[in-house]
Amino acid sequence: MRLQSQMLKTTVTSLLAFIFIVLIVLVPRDLDLSLDGNLWVTNYSFDLGEYVNRIYDYFAQAIQNGTLGESRYEGQSSEAAAFGAVGKSLLVIVSALIIGFVFGILKGILDYKLSKTKWNVLGHWTTWLFQSIPDFFLMLIAQWLLIKHVPAIRYFAVEGWEAFVLPSLLVSIYPVFFIARITSASLLAQEGKLYILLAKAKGLSDRKVVYKHMLRNGIATILTHLPGLLVFILSNLLVVEYYRNYPGAAWRLFQALDFNTFSGTGGYYEPGVIIYIAFSFMVLFMIVQWISHAARKYFDPR
Amino acid sequence: MKNFPLWIGGALLAFFVFVMLAGPYMPFIDKDLNKEPSRWVMKDGKEKLTLPPYKPSAQNWLGTDKKGVDNLSKLVVTAKDTILLVLGITAVRYAIGIPLGLLARKKKGFIHQLITFWNQMCSYLPPVFASALLLALPFFLFSQQRMGWAILILASVEAGRVAITIQQQTYKMASEPYMEAGTALGLRTRTLTKNYYIPILFPEVIVNFCLDMGKVMLLLGQLAIVNIFLGHEWKEVNYYVMEFVEKGYNWATILSKHRSDIWLGKFQFVIYPAFAMMLLIITFNLLGEGLRRRFQVKG
Numbered sequence: 001m002r003l004q005s006q007m008l009k010t011t012v013t014s015l016l017a018f019i020f021i022v023l024i025v026l027v028p029r030d031l032d033l034s035l036d037g038n039l040w041v042t043n044y045s046f047d048l049g050e051y052v053n054r055i056y057d058y059f060a061q062a063i064q065n066g067t068l069g070e071s072r073y074e075g076q077s078s079e080a081a082a083f084g085a086v087g088k089s090l091l092v093i094v095s096a097l098i099i100g101f102v103f104g105i106l107k108g109i110l111d112y113k114l115s116k117t118k119w120n121v122l123g124h125w126t127t128w129l130f131q132s133i134p135d136f137f138l139m140l141i142a143q144w145l146l147i148k149h150v151p152a153i154r155y156f157a158v159e160g161w162e163a164f165v166l167p168s169l170l171v172s173i174y175p176v177f178f179i180a181r182i183t184s185a186s187l188l189a190q191e192g193k194l195y196i197l198l199a200k201a202k203g204l205s206d207r208k209v210v211y212k213h214m215l216r217n218g219i220a221t222i223l224t225h226l227p228g229l230l231v232f233i234l235s236n237l238l239v240v241e242y243y244r245n246y247p248g249a250a251w252r253l254f255q256a257l258d259f260n261t262f263s264g265t266g267g268y269y270e271p272g273v274i275i276y277i278a279f280s281f282m283v284l285f286m287i288v289q290w291i292s293h294a295a296r297k298y299f300d301p302r
Numbered sequence: 303m304k305n306f307p308l309w310i311g312g313a314l315l316a317f318f319v320f321v322m323l324a325g326p327y328m329p330f331i332d333k334d335l336n337k338e339p340s341r342w343v344m345k346d347g348k349e350k351l352t353l354p355p356y357k358p359s360a361q362n363w364l365g366t367d368k369k370g371v372d373n374l375s376k377l378v379v380t381a382k383d384t385i386l387l388v389l390g391i392t393a394v395r396y397a398i399g400i401p402l403g404l405l406a407r408k409k410k411g412f413i414h415q416l417i418t419f420w421n422q423m424c425s426y427l428p429p430v431f432a433s434a435l436l437l438a439l440p441f442f443l444f445s446q447q448r449m450g451w452a453i454l455i456l457a458s459v460e461a462g463r464v465a466i467t468i469q470q471q472t473y474k475m476a477s478e479p480y481m482e483a484g485t486a487l488g489l490r491t492r493t494l495t496k497n498y499y500i501p502i503l504f505p506e507v508i509v510n511f512c513l514d515m516g517k518v519m520l521l522l523g524q525l526a527i528v529n530i531f532l533g534h535e536w537k538e539v540n541y542y543v544m545e546f547v548e549k550g551y552n553w554a555t556i557l558s559k560h561r562s563d564i565w566l567g568k569f570q571f572v573i574y575p576a577f578a579m580m581l582l583i584i585t586f587n588l589l590g591e592g593l594r595r596r597f598q599v600k601g
Binding site: 013014016017020021024025027028029031038039040042044046054069083129130132133134135136137140143144147148227228231232234235238239242245253254257259261262263264265278281282285 | 303313351419423424426427428429430431434435436439440441443444493499516519520523524527528529532534538542543544545546557564567569572573576577579583584586588591
């Protein structure tokens with residue numbers, strides 16, 4: 001029962017967050033421009049009645065037409081644009097989640113084992129360092145290295161193996177170190193506990209103690225951070241797609257915002273596309289949270 | 303005890319403070335950021351007229367930009383504004399988070415619901431998406447107090463998380479014997495807060511504050527990459543052409559000015575501000591880690 005109520009709570013919060021985003025997206029963005037002598041002036045005033053009407057009209061029209069309007073490209077609906085972009089990034093997001101989780105745990109175990117030797121610097125400190133480097137700098141260095149020194153790899157490829165492998169690897173760099181830190185912390189916290197001492201007293205090998213006892217106990221803690229991992233992946237995805245000019249979900253979301261420095265929001269503002277992409281992110285987030293809840297229940301039924 | 307992170311972090315912080323205060327007055331720094339449209343350079347024994355950008359030399363350690371402004375000077379002159387901005391956002395974030403966390407210390411009531419919801423809502427979208435969505439609203443774009451709003455938005459995006467951390471800490475403290483003793487003695491809430499909660503919370507708060515400074519710098523960098531400024535004014539830049547012109551000059555604006563270079567394979571201008579930001583983030587993370595060891599806060 002607790003699992004179900006937890007899942008329900010997650011779902012409700014995610015839905016509320018999504019509704020909040022829809023409300024922000026639908027805020028009127030038309031500017032009243034007028035000439036004052038020879039100078040353009042604008043007085044933007046927010047009118048609640050107009051705002052409510054706009055939301056009502058938007059959804060009435062959406063229900064009537066069965067679509068949230070066209071995208072900026074003629075003949076393409078918002079749905080097609082948004083889900084097409086999400087589809088391009090989905091594989092990257094999922095593989096980054098898996099790479100981050102699996103290699104993160106392995107790196108965490110490595111850090112833990114190295115902390116017992118004189119190679120400690122290679123363990124915890126590399127993890128710490130990579131966590132401290134901002135993603136926009138790390139990607140910049142990666143891009144510079146690949147473009148200038150490994151011309152055989154087509155960095156800006158939109159199809160072929162590079163289009164999938166490059167972003168997946170770049171996006172999962174940070175998650176690996178994020179999970180590694182949590183893993184090694186949870187392993188360190190279990191040191192000296194009675195069940196570990198008992199397992200060692202029984203003569204089990206170190207490997208067995210770590211994998212069968214410590215990791216099994218720590219995995220519940222690691223799994224609580226799975227949704228946080230997804231947030232990091234999405235924010236890295238933005239930087240990677242932006243640098244590569246790759247029309248994936250994060251890139252398309254910013255294109256749909258149509259932000260420019262002249263009037264703020266341009267004429268190609270696509271509320272439908274933003275809503276659908278935010279919706280896809282919310283669904284992804286919810287699924288990951290459900291997996292995290294269910295797996296925790298399975299590994300740690302206490 | 304050897305506390306390397308604290309020593310290195312402290313040294314780096316001292317370096318940044320020095321750059322903030324005395325940097326612009328150093329002899330090799332051009333305080334006024336003068337442009338140099340052309341320059342005579344000796345090449346193969348002949349004097350040749352060259353145009354900017356100039357390559358790194360004894361005169362310009364990191365070279366100059368396309369207008370002939372020294373790159374190093376730009377970073378040094380803007381360091382103060384950048385660091386104060388980061389400090390300001392983080393301070394506002396804690397000014398919102400700490401009182402809310404303290405008010406919700408019993409884990410029930412309206413404020414508890416509020417911060418739980420706030421935290422969960424903001425953890426579903428990455429901070430950069432959430433702040434970009436809010437900062438691009440016309441109301442905030444054309445507001446006279448744009449800078450104030452921007453600081454408030456960036457602060458509140460993660461204020462819920464701060465409040466939750468404080469709440470968990472105080473909740474845990476409430477069941478400790480010394481707190482029960484204080485309550486049994488009949489101390490007022492104000493005295494309890496002043497003499498019990500704040501001194502015990504202080505180490506944890508200061509550690510997290512340092513780490514948050516790093517996070518704010520990261521967020522500013524990410525926003526710069528997508529070309530959203532914090533403080534700007536809508537000005538006429540050409541005949542009948544209005545544009546948002548950034549008011550402040552900090553590392554984020556330098557980064558966003560050169561961001562299109564990324565697609566052209568030119569990295570020299572983007573790398574400098576990004577590197578400065580990374581150094582600042584590492585400084586604060588080192589400080590946080592060092593203080594954590596110093597105060598023995600579990601992380």
